[in-house]
Amino acid sequence: MRLLGRVPAWQRRTDRFRHPAQVIASSFALAVATGTLMLSLPAATASGERADTVDALFTATSAVCVTGLVTVDTGSYWSGFGQAVILLLIQVGGLGIMTLATLLTVLLSRRLGLRARFLAQAETKSLDLTDVRGVVRRIVLFSLGCEAVVAAALTARFLVGYRESAGSAVYHGVFHAVSAFNNAGFSIHADSLTRYVDDPWVNLPVAAAVIVGGLGFPVVFELARHWRRPTRWSVMTRLTVALTVALLVAGTLALTAAEWSNDRTLGPLDAPGKLLAGFFASVMARTAGFNSVDIGALRPESLLATDILMFIGGGSAGTAGGIKVTTFGVLGFALWSEMRGETHVNVGHRRIPPSNQRQALAIALLGIGAVMTATLTLLAMTTHTLDQVLFEATSAFATVGLSTGITADLPQRAELLLIVLMFAGRIGPLTLASALALRERNRRFELPEERTIVG
Amino acid sequence: MRLLGRVPAWQRRTDRFRHPAQVIASSFALAVATGTLMLSLPAATASGERADTVDALFTATSAVCVTGLVTVDTGSYWSGFGQAVILLLIQVGGLGIMTLATLLTVLLSRRLGLRARFLAQAETKSLDLTDVRGVVRRIVLFSLGCEAVVAAALTARFLVGYRESAGSAVYHGVFHAVSAFNNAGFSIHADSLTRYVDDPWVNLPVAAAVIVGGLGFPVVFELARHWRRPTRWSVMTRLTVALTVALLVAGTLALTAAEWSNDRTLGPLDAPGKLLAGFFASVMARTAGFNSVDIGALRPESLLATDILMFIGGGSAGTAGGIKVTTFGVLGFALWSEMRGETHVNVGHRRIPPSNQRQALAIALLGIGAVMTATLTLLAMTTHTLDQVLFEATSAFATVGLSTGITADLPQRAELLLIVLMFAGRIGPLTLASALALRERNRRFELPEERTIVG
Ligand SMILES: [K+]
Ligand SMILES: [K+]
Structure with a gap:
């Protein structure tokens, strides 16, 4: 189960086919490879010529x-056809x-041991742990x-507001809905x-899809069950909801204020339009x-604020990155x-175990390093x-997809670097x-512990 | 002893005069205030006119x-006179x-408790803990x-190599030596x-002073005692020496390579000159x-590499920052x-206690935040x-003092921000x-623990 370090050869061999981390990596690599092949077909391009392999690989990744x-x-x-493949x-x-x-x-909950599992189920009525197919x-x-x-x-909006043909409206609607819910950002x-910068009928459905998709399924599931009883929420749900709201509000205020009088972004809009565009930019980060709005025209402080939002990202076990x-x-x-001098880290009457803190540290440090x-x-x-x-x-690592407009101008080796970064940032x-959580050993129970997935 | 959080009023009152953190902050504030007053005297400027208060405050800080x-x-x-005040x-x-x-x-070692203290002394023959005046x-x-x-x-070099007058050579020699040993960077x-870019007789003594001053006194003291027996070094000394060497080598290689053909920096020099200037830039970061070399002419990758070196900084309890x-x-x-799946963090046969890890985390996170x-x-x-x-x-926070040349052009409120940042970065x-370490409670002893000061 070790990521690094010496492990006997026989153990390496058997582990290779069993570790979830490797299942995830190889499934994604397989999907990328298949996608690259399909996008390399002449039928995938509008011109009918075979796409450049790096472009196909980049787009598939x-x-x-x-x-x-x-x-x-x-x-x-x-x-x-190419667009359908992308979708x-x-x-x-x-x-x-x-x-x-x-x-x-689910797998992690099983490994927590009977007592923790019992407590977790009794406390949160979370997902039925045995019903994989149902999940x-x-x-x-x-x-x-x-x-x-x-x-x-x-x-409906494209039909009514923009007088698109039925076929075009449906196609655009479906493409952007799928892209939005999966936090993909392809347009x-x-x-x-x-x-559509000042059209709430386009912006708000897209923003809603992005936010819900980015919360992550376990959080959405728990919210659906205990919508009115936040005291029953797990630490993961509390953290995700509180920080999602806080980051959305802070991001909207910061970006709207910074770009308020920038003639190339929010400047030409009226006040509600500025707020809508600021909110949209904050959600999309x-x-x-x-x-x-044109990302390349943002002020440098807005770019850095967006970098920070992108790096933090969205909820675990959802379509968001970071x-x-x-x-x-x-x-x-x-x-x-630590600053209060407490020896334990408590979040809402639950103690976060040290191993969980170390995982968070590892993920953040490796992210900064990458x-x-x-x-x-x-x-x-x-x-x-x-x-x-x-x-x-940051956009590639956090699988955001915003760009100041330099992606297409990059030399090929830089594009390959971004491919690696997107893949590493996603999985x-x-x-x-x-890998870290599964390997962890059970030790003494002091208080009822609770685990939140980090990463 | 708490930094934040509710403490009874009587305890706050008595703590106010006792906590070392407050002693440090108020000593430094007093020195800055005195310096600002002295630099505000008309005699302190070459023109004889009273210096602008923000300039005096900025220079004193x-x-x-x-x-x-x-x-x-x-x-x-x-x-x-003004320069003498600065010195x-x-x-x-x-x-x-x-x-x-x-x-x-010393204070921390005393708080470690008898057994740990005995072990620490027996093991490392470090500073005699009772002899404050001697220290x-x-x-x-x-x-x-x-x-x-x-x-x-x-x-000697200014006299012989640059034919300066005796008075000028001594003055320049003393000023730059004091500035170098204290990692101050004033010139x-x-x-x-x-x-002096390609003059090793100036560069090397300055670099040596900077490195020795930046190691920190406890490390220098221990090195002087156990120069030939690295197995006796404390974790603090091992980490400091190993990382100082590693960062110097990596910084020299990275900066020399990045600037090799930059006509505005290393380009005009011969190969040994390039290496000397790259080494010097790496030490000074x-x-x-x-x-x-002109910092404003560095390539952007060199600036970012320097940012990283500056943020990490030098040794604890020395004149370096970061x-x-x-x-x-x-x-x-x-x-x-964590990546190896070990539950304890070991550095050279010593376990770093979790509280020590949390302190490092707190310092790094607050630094990134600042x-x-x-x-x-x-x-x-x-x-x-x-x-x-x-x-x-980064330069202000890590008390480095390098600049791309914008310091003097900044609006006054930006200069005030830098003053706060320098002060916060230093103390x-x-x-x-x-504050964190003193407050920490002694708990069970499992293995002989050893503390390294972080920050
Ligand atoms: K995305
Ligand atoms: K300095």
Whole structure:
């Protein structure tokens, strides 16, 4: 079960096929490979010529990892078939991460031992731990249901507000709904959603899909059960809900204030329009990747604020990326406890075990390391500014997909670096968290402990 | 002893005069206030006019906190008296931090309890814990001794190599030696040490003073005693020596490679000159603040690499700034142990207690928070780029004193922000570490534990 370090050869061999971390990595690699092959078919491009292999690999990785960075314009470069492949890859990637992460939660609960399990079930009435097939079915139904509702809302708006033909409205509605719920950020339009910047009938359904998809299935499931009784929520749900609200409010205020008088972004809008666009930008930073204003025209303080939001990301076991709000929350509480001189880290009458804190630390440090290394390398490879390169690296690592516009101009080796970063950013925190948590030994029970997934 | 949180009023009142953290903060504030008053005298400026109060405050803070950022040119703006005040403030600040930090180490060892103390003494033959006056005397003698040797070397070089007059050579030699040993980075020359870029007889003594001063007194003391027996070194000494060497080598290689063909920095030099200048830049980033090439002309990847080196900083209980290599090392080992699946964090046959790991986490997180907040604020206050502003904020927080050249152009409220950042960066990690460590309760002994100061 070790990530690193010496393990006897026989154990390595048997572990290879059993460890969930490897199952996740190889499933995603398989999906990327299949996607690359399909996008390399001549029929996948609008011109009918075979796509460049790096472009196909980049697009497939970006779609499976629900990132949304693109080296070629989705709407004009790919054919209808190519776009369908991308949509399928997004759906597979989004469902895959949700399902695998939720099943890992189940697996982790099983390993907690009888007493903890009993307490956890009694306390939170969370997912039935034995019903794996039921869990998968619920996730699929929930995803498709949300996507259908948002697709219907968007289609109606495109029909009524923009007088699109029925076929076009449905296609645009479905594509953007799937892309939004899976936090993928792919758009048919080269300028993403900038044409709808002050249209709440497009912005709000997209934002709602992004937020719900980004909460993560375990949290949504628990919210659905105990909507009115927050005292029954698990630490994971409390942290996720509180931090989602806090980051959305803080992000909206910061971005709206910073861009208020920027003529190239919010400047031309009226006050409600500014607020809507600021809110939308704040939602998309975590980590959906659509944009309704030109990211390249943002002020540097807005770019850095967005970098921070992107790095933190969304909820665990959902379609959002980043180090996750739970990781951020556990570290924040650890810091707070330390400054108060408490020996234990408590979140709402529950003690976060030290091993859980160390996992959060590991995920955050490796994330900072990955983004810094990639930024340094990209700076050396290109002539772009730190603003642009840090944004691009953070966006790739946190699978956000926003860009200041440099993605298509990057040299091929920089694109390969981003591919690695997207893949590592998507499966890294999850596999790391599961590898670390599964390996952990049970020790003494002092207080009823409770685990929150970090990463 | 709490930093935050509710404490009975009587306890707050008595604690106010006893807590070492408050002693440190108020000593430094007093030194800054005295320095500001002296630099506000008309006699302190070359023109004979009263200096602007913010400039006086900025310079006094920069000197006491041994940072080296300046809003006015040290050599031309201040009179001989003003420069002497600055030199005195540097010496007071440098000796102050060394003495207070070393005494805190003593205080901490006392609190460890008899058994741990016995083990620590028997094991490491470290400082005699009862002899406070002796410790202070040794620190003063050691500092003045190092400064005298370096001043003599520099004076000889200025006399022989640059044909300066005796008075000028001695003055320049002493000023730069004191500034170097205290990691202050103040220079008489407006362009720092760029005129000596390829002169090893100036660069090497300055680099040696910076490195020795930045190791910290406890480490130097232990090295002097057990030079040939690294197995007897404490964790603090091992971490400090290993990481100092590793960061110097990595920094030299990275900066030399990145700037090799940059016509505005290393480009015009021959190969040994490039290596010397790269080495010098790497030493100065941690966290001395002299420069032999124009920082504003560095490539963006070099600036970011320097940011990282500056943030990590030098040794604890020395004149260097940053979060300190011990903090960085403890976090690195915690990450490594976590990835190997070990429940304890071991460094060279010693277990780092969890409370120690949490202190390192707190210091690093607060440091990242301070630099990010300051960078965001400075970006909003000015029109400078992220490159420049991140560098300036990191340089101020880590009390480095390097600058891309924007310090003097900043609006006054940005200068006030830098003053706060320098002060917090200088006393923050130390007081935080001591506040956290002193408050900690003794619990069970499992293995012989050993403490390394972080921050
Ligand atoms: K995305
Ligand atoms: K300095």
